[in-house]
Amino acid sequence: MFVLNELTRNLPSHVPFVGPETLERERSAPFVSRLGANESVFGPSQKAIEAMQREAVKVWRYGDPENHDLRQALAKHLGVKDAEIIIGEGIDGLLGYLTRMIVRPGTKVVTSLGAYPTFSYHVTGYGGELINVPYRDNYEDIEALLEAADHHQASLVYLANPDNPMGTFHQASVISDAIQRVPETCLLIIDEAYFECVPDQNVPPLNPDDQRVIRMRTFSKTYGMAGARVGYAIAHRDLVAAFNRVRNHFGMCRISQEGALAALDDQDHISRTQMRIAESKNIIMKIAESNDLDTIDSAANFVAINCGRDGEFAQRVLQSLSRQGVFVRMPFVAPLNQCIRVTVGPKSDMLVLEQALPKALCDARA
């Protein structure tokens, strides 16, 4: 019979995020507004859709294990070399591979308390020891992260910029300074999933010669292709090459490869989506304001609305929204969990939110 190894035996059974489909099955009805997973409700480029529809007839072929065309296109788009780009099954997949390559039982890894749970899942999964640094005023606390990395001789430190779940953003100068101060034997992961949402995209220039940092990006957010599972990272060519020792070489969906290629080529769609994200964030802020709630300034495609009381209260707001057909999420830990996290969306979704939120607050107060 099967005998799990010790590491796996001691891992908890994991449910990362309960998917909206699960919640829909529980409530026996689809959501009216899907504003909980920071997807792009505005959708992908029409050209990407058409490319995927065309490619569907070729799905009998495995995808190119080298992701050659997409790496070439990204290299050109980003001004780096294709040997400095690795593509994987979403940032989630890449975080898994990277963790596997660096972490072994006992390896110290630094992240923020309440930051992306899937990264923590991978670290724990490979036996790493997490050091969780509290947020400071809704921002990831870069000083404290670096200090913890140094103090604990960590091998990895994780920073999302813009942050998820709060949406806060550190300017390029702050990040550049942080990169300079990464401890000698530590790698800084900058998760830039929401990069394209940043109004002026004021992030440090890509510099794959720098072995201290890996930058991760995705087609799941502004590109509107979460379901396709295409993430990528820009890093030193030696680190990129190392992914080839562990990754699932034939792991990429062929249709997704073609879709990403077409999506990248349609930057007009990205510009339009960026405008729509900005508009929708303003609407969410106004809706919050008209309910006497504060919001956190967001550089991402969602807004954290502070419900003004503790996490239990925010949970009740979320549950009422869910009953009314509005799917949103909330941070997992205090004090961030005073907030609910609302993804931007078209005006129709904003109208639903506008109508549902007052009742949700009323329900929560009852």
Place this chain on the structure above:
Amino acid sequence: MFVLNELTRNLPSHVPFVGPETLERERSAPFVSRLGANESVFGPSQKAIEAMQREAVKVWRYGDPENHDLRQALAKHLGVKDAEIIIGEGIDGLLGYLTRMIVRPGTKVVTSLGAYPTFSYHVTGYGGELINVPYRDNYEDIEALLEAADHHQASLVYLANPDNPMGTFHQASVISDAIQRVPETCLLIIDEAYFECVPDQNVPPLNPDDQRVIRMRTFSKTYGMAGARVGYAIAHRDLVAAFNRVRNHFGMCRISQEGALAALDDQDHISRTQMRIAESKNIIMKIAESNDLDTIDSAANFVAINCGRDGEFAQRVLQSLSRQGVFVRMPFVAPLNQCIRVTVGPKSDMLVLEQALPKALCDARA
């Protein structure tokens, strides 16, 4: 800077199979016939294509991390419970997860010398020690595999049935007997990627209560959806549950999930494909015969043609075929590598093969 852990540092850079796209880039021309990757050149169900095309507009949504609908449909189709089915990014992905759960540095794993390299890649990748058992007369040698598993106290033993790259098949009674004799602390992996190609599908009934075996299947072969990356396994519910501790929960492409669901529902297409596979195998055998070459009886969707000399000769045959626009592969190790492995295909592809093979043999002899 990044510091790879010891295990990763000592892994070789890996190229599992050079993809046909890479070969096409090298020869600066597309292949005329793609008969090397055991894909289904006959293509997927038209209903699956349409389902994927419809789903493309919803690609902004993440796929359901529970794969709920597909697991339900498979459970019904197979007569097992959905808790006994795990879905992943192809059998490759599932083999990776399974290896991770069971292997640690030094763990012994038994496979056949020349069998599926991607399984060996995963085992090596997690520090396992491979014990390679030679084929016997083009068959995986079950007696010797079990003996090696027992002798080395292996934790895993891998068997593909039908086999790849030879296409040979062990009848249900032989497999049932093998399952009975798996050593106490060992798991038997039966890779049934080519299951639907087996003429009478004479394999042991599924019995997920049996903790000694995991059966792996896929939409990549007879279902014609290799590019979609949908594999699944049937196993004891405790083993299935353990995958949730390590897998990339949001790793599945949403379009692929819908495609697989529609493909499963179109069993008429599978019946038609099975007939076409059988027809094409007959044609390949006749082409070989007319060139005075022997073939190995195949229960899969390909035929191993023995080129009658050593591996170097077969390599030259393969290269000439490639120059003529016909993509085929060959086994990696002697004595299997006397053969080239030709995937079945429509009559147009068979015509190309018929014309190219005599010249390839002539070139190889020169």
